[in-house]
Amino acid sequence: GDSVTQMEGPVTLSEEAFLTINCTYTATGYPSLFWYVQYPGEGLQLLLKATKADDKGSNKGFEATYRKETTSFHLEKGSVQVSDSAVYFCALSVNNQGGKLIFGQGTELSVKP
């Protein structure tokens, strides 16, 4: 079945460090791919998305490129801030599945000053 695998956390970085969170997927057909972020005590909010191969999603300094050949959608940011501390979820959605999002297990990021 369709699935998403993320690198395990927690990830701890110093402020201004480079961030990569790996995400790979398995899906029938051509999924749309998403990164959602969950700040402590809050719901999820969309960080970025890509709906077809080679698309790059970007927002707030975060980027991810939809790589069909490696079935990956890795999240990157050049310089993290303390305020980026949160749990990051990679997710996919496939056509004709009622909009169902399939999530990875989440990666907790902690940024220290």
Place this chain on the structure above:
Amino acid sequence: DTAVSQTPKYLVTQMGNDKSIKCEQNLGHDTMYWYKQDSKKFLKIMFSYNNKELIINETVPNRFSPKSPDKAHLNLHINSLELGDSAVYFCASSQDPKSTDTQYFGPGTRLTVL
């Protein structure tokens, strides 16, 4: 002002009780969802409704009964609560049930069953 709201935010109850969680969205969306987040933060879809019609029921026990009185509301009623139902429940909405649509999530309801 809140796009997707849920009530209550916290719910503590005894095993065997029946409880409801309410969700409302003011985004004018046609599709609403319930997701369950377990203690390890893993998220899984439970239900999806489009225009008040059920379109996904992800093998959820029939103790869980969603109800959509109109497109802006999707409530979740849970009968005979069990310890394993303890989780955070998130409501979400999107314009359509398309794979490309962004889903907007509510703040969650933390259910604790004692």
